[in-house]
Amino acid sequence: MFEALNERLTGVFDRITGRGALSEKDVSEAMREVRVALLEADVALPVVKDFIAFATERATGEDVIRSVKPADQVVKIVYDGLVEMLGGEEPTPINLNATPPAVILMAGLQGSGKTTT
Structure with a gap:
């Protein structure tokens, strides 16, 4: 799923990167x-x-930096938005002081090591 999303987003950005403005x-x-x-x-x-x-x-607002290519700015805006949507840069600490048993949900793609962990 992530590979398909990566390919689609890369295709979108490749099409707009060649343009000057x-x-x-x-x-x-x-x-x-x-x-x-x-x-x-x-x-x-x-x-x-x-x-x-x-x-x-963000891409059409006043925040667009003039010294950076507009296509690069759009890529940065989309990247920052995805990072924010997925929880930001800072990891959230796990609170293990809960009443036992502490429940932790592990989610991941098939073959990513959930069982091994």
């Missing part, structure tokens, strides 16, 4: 393709809507 139409086309890629990766619709609104606002 991006118009709002270019940004909306890129965000439409990002939306489809996230929905195909089974991301919940409300999460996708919030993420696309956030990324579109």
Whole structure:
């Protein structure tokens, strides 16, 4: 699933990277393709809507840095939005002071080492 999402997002960014300046139409086309890629990766619709609104606002707003290529800025905005959506850079500590037994959910792709752990 992650490989397919990675391929779709890479394809979207490859198409916009060759352009010197991006118009709002270019940004909306890129965000439409990002939306489809996230929905195909089974991301919940409300999460996708919030993420696309956030990324579109940042990509077309005043925050765009003039010294960076616009396509690179869009890639950075989408990356930052995905990191934020998945919980941010800082790991959340596990509270093991709960009343025993402490329940911990382990989720991961097939073959990622859940059982071994």
